[in-house]
Amino acid sequence: MRDIIDLDRYPLDRPDSPEWQALVDAAQAELAATGMFNLPGFLRAEASVEVTAALAPKFATEAHVHARRHNIYFRKDIQGLPADHTALAEVESRNRTLCADQIGGALNRLYHWPEFARFLAATMDKPALHPMADPLAALNAMSYATGDGLNWHFDRSEFTTTLLLQAPDAGGLFEYRRDLRGDSDPNYAGVARLLRGEDPDLRAITLSPGTLNVFRGKHTAHRVTPVEGTTPRVIAVFSYFETPGVRFTAEEQRGFYGRAA
């Protein structure tokens, strides 16, 4: 892993060492304070460039053009919510998406590296995390060209782990609103307020290439603003769950990836 990850700065290969524990503690503190944590320079600069170059022809020829109107839930209707409620307002997204069965190399190696899951589990205070059994959703790479974005949504998994591979010239900001909902409180009024552009607790970050970003995607509303300029924003998304064997439904697979597998 040393060839792609900066293990001197981030000693994921030495679980339970004092340095590893200090990193976990720092990540937990940042997560508690801001709803996310970032590890800048996690992926070595050369690796970011190499992985981006290897993915480019795949994005051009075999990626799913994920372009659709959707609501923040990525679900047609929500029980108990009238169809005309502002929380169900539709927004538009567009990017190119590659799935786990199309991504090999360093990203696949990292996804299946047990020490990566072990570290992430520790930061999230979980006994263990497991790769998904879904041949499409487990690992994704997205490319956002000019005008592309990923509009407001909540994720399926509690935590979301991303790794920026290439930054755009401008735009492509990651905007988020932490704790907008909870397991027992859907907070539809708060969701509607966010979608009306009236939430004062909205935050934005610009990621730099190589930065590992972890956030509470299930309860944090988030979006990627439209990319500007000619350099695509390229990012990898790793999905782990507390239980092994998790898969999307065939309907979810078709919605996100245009096919079922």
Ligand SMILES: O=C(O)CCC(=O)C(=O)O
């Ligand atoms: O591109 C990003 O920064 C976020 C991606 C994301 O939110 C997702 O894949 O669910």
Ligand SMILES: [Fe+2]
């Ligand atoms: Fe997301």
